[in-house]
Amino acid sequence: MLNEADVVILGAGGAGMMCAIRAGRRGRSVVLLDHARKIGGKILISGGGRCNFTNLGAGPGNYVSQNPHFMKSALARYSPWEFIEMVTQHGIAYHEKKLGQQFCDGSAQAIVDMLEKECLAAGARFELSCKIEKVDKISDQPARFRVRTDRGSIECASVVVATGGLSLPKIGATGIGYEIAKSFGLELVERAPALDGFVFSNEDAKRFAGLAGVSFDSNISCNGKHFHEAILFTHAGLSGPATLQASLHWHGDDPVTIDFLPGKDPMNWFLEKKKSGNRSLVKNLLSELLASRLAERLCELYFPDSKPLPDVSEKELRTFCELLKEWSFVPKATVGYSKAEVTRGGVSTDELSSKTLECKKVPGLHFIGEVVDVTGWLGGYNFQWAWASGAAAGDVV
Ligand SMILES: Cc1cc2nc3c(=O)[nH]c(=O)nc-3n(C[C@H](O)[C@H](O)[C@H](O)COP(=O)(O)OP(=O)(O)OC[C@H]3O[C@@H](n4cnc5c(N)ncnc54)[C@H](O)[C@@H]3O)c2cc1C
Structure with missing residues (x-):
């Protein structure tokens, strides 16, 4: 393993690789460290294997963070179209599934291959099967860090922590990013599994x-x-x-x-049926609107006295219909980290510059991607944050 570089990026996921591409293109010597044997593990399994790599509508309103404005700067400077341009240049076929969500036509492997090629073209080096253990600041002026791993140490001017969240430990997620943040005295926002049901x-x-x-x-x-x-x-x-x-x-x-x-008024619908002389049981009628197993269960639970429609009072019907429209x-x-697509919370945005993702207290140390307290909705928003925050840091490290 090299023992020196300008920039050491911890984690070869989406955010780390985008950061490496941008920093490498600026002529910085970049090393990406990851304990996995293969890069981009989460990209590979994302979007059911087809990677929902961005969302055309991605904006600050699609993210949860203690500071709802924090992500604005990075998102404004790296749009979904910029990523799509790279995808197109690499000849990767893609399509919009729904609601602005962009998916590969084929395998998510194409996105990993594209990022790897771009990293290598920018001169970045990968050190895989390399477990990150600790980061120390060894000098202030100029800033200098030592990253300790199970394969030795590497010194650098900038460290970018891109180690992701806690979801899916079975594919290599760890809390090392949070531990590094704590070791530098940074505040963490409480973490929880999210996008998990x-x-x-x-x-x-x-x-x-x-x-x-x-x-x-x-x-x-x-x-x-x-x-x-x-x-x-x-x-x-x-x-x-x-x-x-x-x-x-x-x-x-x-x-x-x-x-x-949704979009239906069951009360009116039942009243129309009643007016037309329909004598069916409520549960049978409800099966016209919902899967019959669900319709039957809802009736058993909340309308047990299932009677033919003409025998049901308007009051009874209204109470049941209100429940169908607003069941709490x-x-x-x-469900938990074993199924969660993301970790909500993370390194507090108060600690970071929204323009560069650099720690205010520790110049030269950056946090990007999911490890930061910025969590996107389902639908390509989390990758868009990984690309945008990775680019924002990569342009300055
Ligand atoms: C099943 C699933 C499906 C998803 N689908 C989508 C989707 O379609 N669209 C979307 O936008 N988002 C999706 N997401 C969320 C998205 O994958 C993440 O938000 C995104 O990958 C985060 O990128 P990252 O680079 O910050 O972190 P990660 O991609 O998690 O990368 C972190 C890297 O750090 C490495 N690492 C961790 N600890 C250590 C250590 N101690 N030493 C060395 N290396 C370490 C890991 O091996 C990993 O490679 C999905 C997530 C899951 C789990």
Whole structure:
């Protein structure tokens, strides 16, 4: 392993590689360290293997952070189109799936290969199977650091911490970035798994037992944020894109509200049926609007006295319809780091320059990507933050 470089980047994920490309192109000698044997592990498994590499609508409103303005500067200077230009130059076919989300037509491997080629073309070097242990500042003026690894030490003028979050420990996630931040006395915002869906309370788990695999279109709300996408029942709770989004905004005992029939007015619908002389049972009618297993379960739970429509009073119908439009529950927890797409929280943005991602207290030390307290919604926003924050640091280190 080299024992000296201008810039040492800790972590060869999306943020680290983008930083290496930008710094290398400026003529800096750059080394990327990673304990994995292969680079870009999360990119490879992202987007179901097709990598949702950006979102055309990415803006500050799509991120959660204690400082909702922090990400503005980096996002404004590195747009989704800049990444798309690189993708196009490398001849990678892609498409928009929905809601501005850009996916590879083929494998996510193409994105990893592209970043690797660009890193090597910029002169950056990879040191893989190399576990980072500690970072020390060995001189102030000029700033100089020593990065200790299980394969020896390397000295440099700038260190960029791009070690990601805690999600998916099985593919190499560790808390080393947070430990490095703590060792320099930096503040951390409490971390939690996010974009992982919900686990039901014991009572709700009993209520909805046996529905695993049932999905439905929904509006879900949590802490004033609303998402209109699919929800999927699992063995333990709820998953699906709408639920993943809501889990990003959920804390502790917050209630989550679900509209089982978005865009529909079930009360009017039932009244029309009633007027037309329909004599069906409510549960059978509801099966016209929802998967029958779900319709039956909702009736068993909240409309047990299932009667033919003409025998149901308007009051009974209204109470049931209100519940269908606004059913609330308090999850026991989110699913956890084993399934989470991201870690919410991280290195406090108060500690960093929003322009360069450099520590205010420790010149020469930068934090980029998921390790920072900037967490994107589901839909390509997290990679856009990885690219944008990586470019912002890479342009100055
Ligand atoms: C299943 C899944 C699907 C996802 N899909 C998408 C998607 O489609 N679109 C999207 O925008 N986002 C997606 N995300 C989120 C996205 O992958 C991350 O936000 C993004 O990869 C973060 O980039 P990063 O460079 O900050 O960190 P990472 O990509 O996590 O890179 C960190 C690197 O640091 C290395 N490292 C950690 N600890 C050490 C150590 N002690 N020593 C040496 N090296 C270390 C790791 O091996 C890793 O290579 C997904 C996440 C998951 C888990």
